Amino acid sequence: MTSQRHRFDVAVVGAGHAGVEAAAAAARIGARVALISGNLDTIAKMSCNPAIGGVAKGQVVREIDALGGVMARAADATGIHWRILGRGKGPAMWSPRAQCDKPAYAQWVKEYVEGLSGVFPLQGDCVDLLIDEQGRVTGVRLRDGRDIQAAATVVTTGTFLRGLLHQGEAQVAGGRMGDGPGLGLSDTFQRLGLRLGRMKTGTPMRLHADSIDWSLCEAQPGDEAPRAFAFETHAATVRNAVHCWICHTTAEAHAAITDNLHRAPMYNGQIDSVGPRYCPSIEDKVVRFAHRDRHQLFLEPEGVRTREVYVNGLSTSLPVAVQDQILSAIPALSQAHVLRYGYAVEYDVVDPSQLDHSLRVRSVPGLYLAGQINGTSGYEEAAMQGLLAGANAALELAGREALILSRADAYGGVMVDDLVAGGLDEPYRLFTSRAEHRLSLRADNADRRLVPLARRCGLVDEARAEAVAAKAEAIHAAVAATPPAARKRISGEGLDLEQAMEIAPHLVALPPVVAEGTWIELRYAAYLEREAVRIQRLQQLRDLTLPSQLQWSEVPGLSNEGRSRLQRGAPRTLGEAEALPGVTPGDIETLWAWLQSGRSSGQAQQR
Secondary structure, three states, rough: OOOOHHEEEEEEEEEOOOHHHHHHHHHHHHOOOOEEEEOOHHHOOOOOOOOEEOOOOOHHHHHHHHHHOHHHHHHHHEEEEEEEEOOOOOOOEEEEEEEEEEHHHHHHHHHHHOOOOOEEEEOOOOOOOEEOOOOEEEEEEEOOOEEEEEOOOOOOOOOOOOEEEEEEEEEOOOOOOOOEEEEEEEHHHHHOOOOOOEEEEOOOOOEEHHHOOOHEEEEEEOOOOOOOOOOOOOHHHHOOOOOOOEEEEOOHHHHHHHHHHHHHHOOOOOOOOOOOOOOOOHHHHHOOOOOOOOOHHHHEEEOOOEEEEEEEEOOOOOOOOHHHHHOOOOOOOOOEEEEEOOOOOOOOEEOOOOOOOEEEEEOOOOOOOOOHHOOEEHHHHHHHHHHHHHHHHHHHHOOOOOOOOOOOOHHHHHHHHHHHHOOOOOOOOOOOOOOOOOOOOOOOHHHHHHHHHHHOOOOOOOOHHHHHHHHHHHHHHHOOOOOOOHHHHHHHHHHHHHHHHHHOOOOOOOOHHHHHHHHHHHHHHHHHHHHHHHHHHHHOOOOOOOOOOOOOHHHOOOHHHHHHHHHOOHHHHHHHHHHHHOHHHHHHHHHHHHHOOOOOOOOOOOO
């Protein structure tokens, strides 16, 4: 008989970024949650890059915050280097990013979780699911024999499922260096009839700061006025504590790589799984871009109380001896002492097309999946999935409507729809180009977009909802108060905020966040109207038939990935093309425009 102390509403397996958000979201809605980890000292550990945010990812972190999540506040509390990426573009592309103090980040989240009402951290290795006679998951079984009963289970196992680490010919079972693999659940999933895949990711070496020749590196300071992730964090509390630095690989380093490709697991057949296209290993970069004689490396401190430096851009699974050769050929790193060498990790994933948009497994009641188990990469993608899966597990138990984000609501909705509707055959990461509504899915308005929805679900309290509603109303009123001539100039001429204030003086007296929000709404007003028309038109044209002998190489303007996916997928209609994973909304608009231009090899007609 199971002890009452082992009975919960929701069991969350894994306490990484997805697991933490899942447990916290379920608890906010009122569930009693077991947060299960093989090692409670590694809660929210940054296994790879010690940074939060980036292109599209920064927008996601702000969406997580708008939904009441943890990640933004943790980053604000432990950030040491702050930058807004995409400053040279319009505000829709501005993407916040923070280099964090890696040990401090994990400690902050651990303390937060341990103090969270309704969440009960529990150490143990999950080896199986408990399933009743109706086929519903009713909890999990741990290696030590304990059965944890739960009405719903969220699995967030990251890279641990049958994890296998590679450093050249050397192989060791593990989910990351120093931690063993997750065994048992893959067999359970297969027994349940779920389709599994195998993916790969990697990490670079970490170097001792005192052994790097910083005089041969270029300093990359943070922004003069750092911006917090969480909407409620006071800007004055986030500060730059370190510089990041840039150096480059060399032709000699590339030669060391190409001379040893036969020892690289990705090239000698030792690894046959698919790695991340958009975060390639140094081996991949040297092979794919053989014409380049150098690649940029970012040297990123892992904290203010450690001398460990992360070498962003030098991910590798080559043997340790070859990694030494590569470093010796890079002037700034030639004498560097290696604290940890790079490696690759292979792991099992579940085909996400088997999930519904709540992240529940369609064929297995009571089971939700979130994070890298769904084939995604990145802390931010995992955290958003965890939040949605945990919230939906709790909402289902309460008999309430699921929290489903549409593609028009959030980048989180874009991601889930991409995963569920199209599946994937390589690690997935978010980009602004994946979102057809990206002009409205901005970092600045994530609270206005999502806090009302979060309040209806019980993820945020009434006080926060009222504050966001007041902010939204203030921006709406300020937009309405802007004279037509000023509106036209701000939008048509792409004026910055200072220029906008000169021709719309009422903005000067507004709180800074309201003034900026008003300026952005005014600047994009005309574009948003045109975007809405384009989206509506594309919805109507999904049944447009594509020419049977269409040569994709003849369609200019397609992304390289989109062209490749269209070639392989051979879609018959524009709608089928849109559903292919890797084909962006921009590719669809390009294809539609090309068809309408008369340059296609055949006449497209409505069915």
